[in-house]
Every structure is written in C-alpha cells, then in structure tokens.
Amino acid sequence: MSEEQLFATLRIIDNHPWLFWFGVSAIFLISVFIHDLLQRKHTIKHNFPIVGHIRYLFEMIGPELRQYWVANDKEEMPFNRAERSWVYATSKKQNNNFGFGTTELLYDAGYPIIKHSAFPFPEGQAKFLNGDPSMIPSLKVMGESHGRKKPYRPSSIINISAMSYGSLGERAVSALNRGAKLARCYQNTGEGGLSPYHAFGADVVWQLGTGYFGARDEKGKFSMDKFLERLSENPYVRAIEIKLSQGAKPGKGGILPGAKVTAEIAKIRGIRVGQDCISPNAHSEFTDVKGLVDFIERIAAETGLPVGIKSAVGESKFWEELAERMKSGGKGPDFITIDGGEGGTGAAPLTFTDHVSLPFKVGFARVYRIFQNAGIADGIVWIGSGKLGFPDRAIVAFAMGCDLINVARESMMSIGCIQAQKCHTGHCPAGVATQSKWLQAGLDVNLKAERAASYIKGFRKELLAVAHACGYEHPLQFTGTDIEIGAGLNRFRTLSEVLEYEREPVRFTTMMDYTSFIPEKSSA
Known part of the structure; x- marks a missing residue:
C-alpha cells in the first residue's frame, strides 16, 4: 500500500470511525x-463456534437469572425471595411486614402453627x-454446672x-x-481461628x-502453649467450641480453596500461601469419647x-x-x-451437602432425648444451628x-450476601465470601455493622412480640404444646406429640x- 493510499484509508476511517470498530470486532470474532x-x-x-459461548455465559449467571427473573417468591433454595426480603428489610430498618395475607400452604404436612x-x-x-427493647x-x-472458673452467660x-x-x-x-x-451478642470464629478482625x-x-488453626505446631498438631498465648492476646474470648463436624460436610474437614489463602490467612492459620487448606476429617487429640472428654477438661x-x-448428627451410639x-x-x-444437615456456609462436596447428616429437627430431638433420659439435659446449654435465622423457626427450636x-x-x-452461591469460588459479587480486594471494596464495614446489628435486634x-402474643415474657418459655405441626389431611398434632x-x-x-449480665451499650 502506497503512502497516498494509506492516508486515504485513514481519512475514510476518521470520517467513519465505526469502520475501525467493525474491523476490530471482525478480527476478534474470527480469532474466537x-x-x-x-x-x-x-x-x-x-461444534458451535462463537455461539457456544452463550451457553456457558447463561450457565455462569444462571443463579442470578433464576433469582431475579424466573423463580417465584417461595420457590428458591436454600432461602426463597420472601425470606431474603425479610432479612434485608430488617437489617436496613425498613418495613418488614407483608400484605394481603399468607402465601404459605397452611395445611401441608410439617407446617408449624404457633398458638x-x-x-x-x-x-x-x-x-x-x-433500655434496649430487643434484649x-x-x-x-x-x-x-461444671464449676468453670470463668462461667459465661x-x-x-x-x-x-x-x-x-x-x-x-x-x-x-x-x-x-x-x-x-452493637447488638450485644457473641460471634463464633469458625474453625479458621482468631484473627485481628474478631477483636x-x-x-x-x-x-x-x-486443623487447630491458630493453636497448632509446625506439624499441625494441637499446641497448648500456642493456644494459651493466643488467648492471652484476645480478652474477648468467652468460650471454646470443639468442632466435631458441621452440617455442610459432616465427617469431612473444612475446605478453603487455595485462591482464598492469602499471606495473612496463611500466617493466622499456620499454613502455606496459595495452597488448598483442607482440614483432616478427624481430630488428632482424641479418637473416642473418653479422649474427647479428657481434651475438654484439659482445655477448661x-x-x-x-x-x-x-456436631451434626449421624449415628446415635456416640x-x-x-x-x-x-x-x-x-x-x-x-x-x-x-x-442440621440443611446448614452450610462454605465449600463442600455435593453428596455431603445433600445426603450426609440428619436435618436439624430430627437430629436435635434424638440427641436431646438421649441426654434427657440420662437426667442431665438441664445441666447443658443447648445451641441450635442450621437455617434457624427466622423467628418462627427459632421458636420451634x-x-x-x-x-x-x-x-x-x-x-x-x-451484610449484603445475595445468595449468588459462589462462596466456594472466591468470586462473591457482594464482597462477603471472598478475599478479592476489588470485590471487598464495595463492603462498607461501618454501614454493614449497623445492618448486622439491626438484623439481630429486629x-x-x-421473637419477643410472638412470645408476648402467646402469653410469655421470654421466648424460652415456649413448650411443645404451644406449637402444632401439620400431619396432612387437615390434621395437626402438638410438637410434644411429634x-x-x-x-x-x-x-x-x-x-x-438478668440486668447484671448485660453489658452497657457501646459504639462500634
């Protein structure tokens, strides 16, 4: 091409810039x-060049498409739109009431009615x-009951x-x-251990x-010295919880993909940067009930x-x-x-998520009854976990x-999770379950702290409003006779009977x- 032809071509492109972008697009599409x-x-x-990419795009954004365009208000899992809307509205101090009556199927088997x-x-x-109407x-x-030196209410x-x-x-x-x-509740660290962000x-x-993260030696074994050293640096720790298993993946260790293992996380946990962090599926400090009790007493x-x-609940012998x-x-x-088996916030194999461990109501009832029959249930503080973050479910629990x-x-x-179900990828679009600085940048800590507190308080x-409606001052006064469970064919049985x-x-x-046990309100 001569110099004169080159300038003529440039003049044409300058007068018609769309020709340039058309050419670039054509080259890109031909390359693809x-x-x-x-x-x-x-x-x-x-088999379908270029067009085939659309299939993978739709697969990638499928959860979002279903969430916002396809599914109805009661259809999505694990939390439907109505449930998420209640959490969002409560956390933002917006109107969390619903109009025009219930959309639930009240006569369905298993449906709870609070009397x-x-x-x-x-x-x-x-x-x-x-002065807090939510406490x-x-x-x-x-x-x-065991006479610990530092009991905690x-x-x-x-x-x-x-x-x-x-x-x-x-x-x-x-x-x-x-x-x-702000809400004056406690936060559980999870098995990742204590971090500066828990303080x-x-x-x-x-x-x-x-994995004993934060309390392990170079070989990954539990170290009492390191454990006590970390405790001495963290005066906010009020109790220790030994995790035997969790609802998302019972009988399998925690899974943190290597993409999420930053230098700071590696230092806190005592692991290597960028490598998958997969906890053992069993404790090395004990292998039976006697060993577990001894370990508990040693720490106490x-x-x-x-x-x-x-623990999640499987076999009853333990x-x-x-x-x-x-x-x-x-x-x-x-x-x-x-x-409960319906719980789970992190990464887990599908079979473990869907088929291993009993759901909360079945598992809890079996365990509680065992301790009740032994006459020692009252001396234990019982904690329920697994999709219980709504007043009706908490009351049943x-x-x-x-x-x-x-x-x-x-x-x-x-604090902003939209149920994108990308927790295991490190690409949480809401900046919650990710280590990406870019994705986290949109999460304002002070604003989200206020919303987390508003959710707990709301x-x-x-809970108190429902308790009052049922004649009680405190929600723990509910008994099984206060709740009826649908049995199908328009029949109901009390929770106690079930x-x-x-x-x-x-x-x-x-x-x-109980006023002496409640700390005065303080700012974040």
Missing part, C-alpha cells in the same frame, strides 16, 4: 471462531434491659454462628464483629476444628473458660456413650451445638429444647433479674 474449532476441551464450543393466647402478655408490662438474655450460664439468645476468616473476607468478619458488639469488642467463641482447666462441642460418661463422671462439654440460636447465612445476608424484637418428649422446664422469673 478459529480457537473454538481447534480446541477440544469443550464440545459445545467446537397464641387469649390473654397475651401485656407489652406495656415488658421490661427493657438497659433477650440467656437463661443458662455456660460452665456453671450470653447476653443474647440469638448469636452469630461459625464462619471463618478465610471463607469470609476481612471486611465481612469485621462488620459482623462490630455488629455483634473489635464483641464477645467471641473460639472454635477449634481438626488451663483456661478456666467453658468448653463445648459442635451420643449415648457421651451422655452415659457425663452422667457417671460429672465431666464433659458445658454446651452442645447441634448443626426453643420449644424443642434449645437455649440459644446461632445464625450464619442469614447474618451474611444482613429478629429478637419479633417429638414424644417435652423440653426441660426453664427457670425464669422476670427479665429484670
């Missing part, structure tokens, strides 16, 4: 076409602890469940901790998983703190043996967290025997008897 024909990894792309009282508890007589203190003290019966720093980013963990401080003033329960003796266990040993020896966990509720995914939604206020037991009666006088 050739690449698709030559590659052999994806049959669809080979109101003809003579409600007068809301004008309700006492507010420290509901625990009626039990962790460690009291949780200020709130609703708390933030185990979610590790690593699975969640530092901004999300920080927001939840600050929110927990903004909220009460903390340190969870020890099979060294720290003075209450020590409990968390629980029967634990109950028998606790009854005969007077030693064992101060609290027991039962996680309380009537079954729970003393506290731990909430995970609903807490994530309160949750508790609605469970074949009644929870141990609570010892409650008035809210004002």
Whole structure:
C-alpha cells in the first residue's frame, strides 16, 4: 500500500470511525471462531463456534437469572425471595411486614402453627434491659454446672454462628464483629481461628476444628502453649467450641480453596500461601469419647473458660456413650451445638451437602432425648444451628429444647450476601465470601455493622412480640404444646406429640433479674 493510499484509508476511517470498530470486532470474532474449532476441551464450543459461548455465559449467571427473573417468591433454595426480603428489610430498618395475607400452604404436612393466647402478655408490662427493647438474655450460664472458673452467660439468645476468616473476607468478619458488639451478642470464629478482625469488642467463641488453626505446631498438631498465648492476646474470648463436624460436610474437614489463602490467612492459620487448606476429617487429640472428654477438661482447666462441642448428627451410639460418661463422671462439654444437615456456609462436596447428616429437627430431638433420659439435659446449654435465622423457626427450636440460636447465612445476608452461591469460588459479587480486594471494596464495614446489628435486634424484637402474643415474657418459655405441626389431611398434632418428649422446664422469673449480665451499650 502506497503512502497516498494509506492516508486515504485513514481519512475514510476518521470520517467513519465505526469502520475501525467493525474491523476490530471482525478480527476478534474470527480469532474466537478459529480457537473454538481447534480446541477440544469443550464440545459445545467446537461444534458451535462463537455461539457456544452463550451457553456457558447463561450457565455462569444462571443463579442470578433464576433469582431475579424466573423463580417465584417461595420457590428458591436454600432461602426463597420472601425470606431474603425479610432479612434485608430488617437489617436496613425498613418495613418488614407483608400484605394481603399468607402465601404459605397452611395445611401441608410439617407446617408449624404457633398458638397464641387469649390473654397475651401485656407489652406495656415488658421490661427493657438497659433500655434496649430487643434484649433477650440467656437463661443458662455456660460452665456453671461444671464449676468453670470463668462461667459465661450470653447476653443474647440469638448469636452469630461459625464462619471463618478465610471463607469470609476481612471486611465481612469485621462488620459482623462490630455488629455483634452493637447488638450485644457473641460471634463464633469458625474453625479458621482468631484473627485481628474478631477483636473489635464483641464477645467471641473460639472454635477449634481438626486443623487447630491458630493453636497448632509446625506439624499441625494441637499446641497448648500456642493456644494459651493466643488467648492471652484476645480478652474477648468467652468460650471454646470443639468442632466435631458441621452440617455442610459432616465427617469431612473444612475446605478453603487455595485462591482464598492469602499471606495473612496463611500466617493466622499456620499454613502455606496459595495452597488448598483442607482440614483432616478427624481430630488428632482424641479418637473416642473418653479422649474427647479428657481434651475438654484439659482445655477448661488451663483456661478456666467453658468448653463445648459442635456436631451434626449421624449415628446415635456416640451420643449415648457421651451422655452415659457425663452422667457417671460429672465431666464433659458445658454446651452442645447441634448443626442440621440443611446448614452450610462454605465449600463442600455435593453428596455431603445433600445426603450426609440428619436435618436439624430430627437430629436435635434424638440427641436431646438421649441426654434427657440420662437426667442431665438441664445441666447443658443447648445451641441450635442450621437455617434457624427466622423467628418462627427459632421458636420451634426453643420449644424443642434449645437455649440459644446461632445464625450464619442469614447474618451474611444482613451484610449484603445475595445468595449468588459462589462462596466456594472466591468470586462473591457482594464482597462477603471472598478475599478479592476489588470485590471487598464495595463492603462498607461501618454501614454493614449497623445492618448486622439491626438484623439481630429486629429478629429478637419479633421473637419477643410472638412470645408476648402467646402469653410469655421470654421466648424460652415456649413448650411443645404451644406449637402444632401439620400431619396432612387437615390434621395437626402438638410438637410434644411429634417429638414424644417435652423440653426441660426453664427457670425464669422476670427479665429484670438478668440486668447484671448485660453489658452497657457501646459504639462500634
């Protein structure tokens, strides 16, 4: 091409710039076409060059398309749009009421009905602890029955469940901790261990998983010296929880993809940067019930703190043996967290997620009944976990025997989670379950802390409202006879009849008897 022809071509492009972009686009599409024909990894792309990419695009954004355009308000899983809307509205202090009546199928088998009282508890007589109309203190003290040196009465019966720093980013963990401080509830660290983002003033329960992160030696074994050293640096730790298993992947260790293992996380956990962090599926400190109890007592003796266990429920033999040993020896966990198979915030193989461990109501009832029959249920603080972050489900759990509720995914939604279901990829679009600095940049810690606190407080206020409607001052006064469960064919049975037991009666006088256990409100 001569110089004169070149200038003529440039003048044409200058007068018609679309020709340039048309040429660039054509070259790009031809390159993609050739690449698709030559590659052999994806049959669809080979057989349908260029067009085949649309299929993978739709597959990638499928959850979002279904969430916002296809599914109805009661259809999505694990949380439908109506449930998410309630959490979002509550966290933002917006109107969380719904109009035009229920859309639920009230006659379906398994549907719970909470029976109101003809003579409600007068809301004008309700006492507010420290001026907060949402405060509901625990009626039990962790460690009291075993005489621990540092017993702990949780200020709130609703708390933030185990979610590790690593699975969640530092901004999300920080927001939840600050929110927990504002709401005066505790935050469970998850098995990732203590991080700087758990130290903004909220009460903390340190969870020890099979990896003993933050309390392990160079070989990955539990180190009491390192454990005590970390505890001495973290005055907010009020209890220790030994995780035997969790609802998302019971019998399998935690999974943190290498893409999420930053230098800071590697330092906190004592692992290598960029490598998949897969915890062992079993503890190295004990292999049987006796060993578990000995480990619990050793930690309690060294720290003075209450020590409990968390587990999903499978076979019953373990629980029967634990109950028998606790009854005969007077030693064992101060609290027991039962996680349902419907729970799960992180990465897990599909079979474990869908088919391993019993759902909460079945699993909890089996375990609670074992300890009740042994006559020791009342000496344990019972914690329920697994999709219980709504007032109706919490009330059923309380009537079954729970003393506290731990909430995970609903807490994530309160700080912005949109249920994109990309937690395991590191590409959470809401900046919650990711280590990407770019994606986290949109998560304002102070704003989200306020929303996390508003969700917890709004949750508790609605719990109190329902309790008052049923004639009670405290939600733990609910019993199985206060709830009826649909049995199909227009028949209902009380929860007590379904469970074949009644929870141990609570010892409650008035809210004002618990004021000394509730810390004064402080800012984040």
